[in-house]
Amino acid sequence: MTLPENVVAHLQEVLRAPDPPGERYMLHEPVGQGGMGTVYRASDRALGRDVAVKVLRGDVADAEAAVRLEREARILARLEHPGIVPVHDVGTLRDGRVYYVMKLVRGQRLQDFARGAGRSDVLRVVLRVCETVGFAHAHGVVHRDLKPANIMVGAFGEVLVLDWGIARVVGVGPAPDCTVPPPSPVSSQEAAAPPRDPETAPGTVLGTPGFMAPEQARGQPGLVDARTDVYGLGAILRAVVVGDTDGRDVPRPLAAIWTRAVSPEPGARYPSAADLASDITRFLDGQPVTAYREPFTERAGRLFRKYQTAIILVLTYLAVRLLFLVMRGF
Amino acid sequence: MNKPILGLLLGGALGALDGLSALASAPEVKPHIMGIVAGSMGKGLVAGVLTGVVARKVNNLAIGIVAGIAIAALLALPFALGTDPATGKRYFWEIMIPGSIVGLIVGYATQKFGQPVPQRT
Numbered sequence: 167m168t169l170p171e172n173v174v175a176h177l178q179e180v181l182r183a184p185d186p187p188g189e190r191y192m193l194h195e196p197v198g199q200g201g202m203g204t205v206y207r208a209s210d211r212a213l214g215r216d217v218a219v220k221v222l223r224g225d226v227a228d229a230e231a232a233v234r235l236e237r238e239a240r241i242l243a244r245l246e247h248p249g250i251v252p253v254h255d256v257g258t259l260r261d262g263r264v265y266y267v268m269k270l271v272r273g274q275r276l277q278d279f280a281r282g283a284g285r286s287d288v289l290r291v292v293l294r295v296c297e298t299v300g301f302a303h304a305h306g307v308v309h310r311d312l313k314p315a316n317i318m319v320g321a322f323g324e325v326l327v328l329d330w331g332i333a334r335v336v337g338v339g340p341a342p343d344c345t346v347p348p349p350s351p352v353s354s355q356e357a358a359a360p361p362r363d364p365e366t367a368p369g370t371v372l373g374t375p376g377f378m379a380p381e382q383a384r385g386q387p388g389l390v391d392a393r394t395d396v397y398g399l400g401a402i403l404r405a406v407v408v409g410d411t412d413g414r415d416v417p418r419p420l421a422a423i424w425t426r427a428v429s430p431e432p433g434a435r436y437p438s439a440a441d442l443a444s445d446i447t448r449f450l451d452g453q454p455v456t457a458y459r460e461p462f463t464e465r466a467g468r469l470f471r472k473y474q475t476a477i478i479l480v481l482t483y484l485a486v487r488l489l490f491l492v493m494r495g496f
Numbered sequence: 497m498n499k500p501i502l503g504l505l506l507g508g509a510l511g512a513l514d515g516l517s518a519l520a521s522a523p524e525v526k527p528h529i530m531g532i533v534a535g536s537m538g539k540g541l542v543a544g545v546l547t548g549v550v551a552r553k554v555n556n557l558a559i560g561i562v563a564g565i566a567i568a569a570l571l572a573l574p575f576a577l578g579t580d581p582a583t584g585k586r587y588f589w590e591i592m593i594p595g596s597i598v599g600l601i602v603g604y605a606t607q608k609f610g611q612p613v614p615q616r617t
Binding site: 475476479480482483486487490491494 | 517520521522589590593594597598600601604605608
């Protein structure tokens, strides 16, 4: 007997789908895919709510990837912030793959949000991303994979930074320890050994081209710090502001902000995400930004736009006075 | 800076300038310019602080502007209805229209700028 193709495909899909132990989480369709894992929508039967479960992908399920995913869960659990998805649970599947359970976030990826939103709304979202990333930096965590696809704008306006899979702990506060046994299949010798530190080895390149800082692209993990994420934030800013256009109508101060943020030399970038956020805020408030020395004409134009109504009212007053003066002449 | 203070300062400054502008529009009043400036400035101070109080109570640009014009026009009216003792002339529109525009500016400024009142919880 030959099964129809669609039935075979369905069976293959069922076989591929992870099988969480204890039947607390019932997995549904995949809702996202990262470098290491697949995220599924799932039902938490114990609490009667939808959650998201990130499971290590079968094709990358080695011991190092497992430690990295578990480490991601621990980093996320440590970073309690409105801009970071809360983690509820972590565990190991029957087949040895690590998974963790987090809040299910519904919304749009930043690049989709940016297509339908005004520039100032997009900039405010980038500001929120800067705040979240700055919070992570304050806790010694560098994201290293910031890009529009890793930013979610939720249905209630919440802005979440996702996929901390290659985040790096850079020395502020204790690194999350890895106490869950390494997943099978591994040799007995490997199983007896302590979990390997998943820190990126020199020469290893992790990240996304176009959003990855040069020192990261060159595989120099020793040079990775908060300014590496500042580069990613600048690249995000450029991507969402320019979008599909040629970028000709972008104000020069705004272009100068991302130009400084994506400087090839880390020392030429903003020293922190907070400094980048301050310049974006100044731009939104119609104030001069530190990244751009504006000529007098542009400064006058900016001040006129900012105080347009007040200036027009004063000019009206002067015009009325002049009118009476002229009328008196006649 | 709170809104009544902003209205006071702006109203006083614009009132003084409005009084000084009489030198250009009616040079014959030069001997009385100090009195004119003082009167115009006093009127601006009172109108400014009243408009600022309105702005603190009501957060509405249209109402703020109308209040600014009305208060300034009301305070300018006695001056506009009087005649210049030196020349015997009446400068009704020369006083009412610029004075009202000053009220408009103060009404706009006190709505747009100045520290809002903290919301009670």
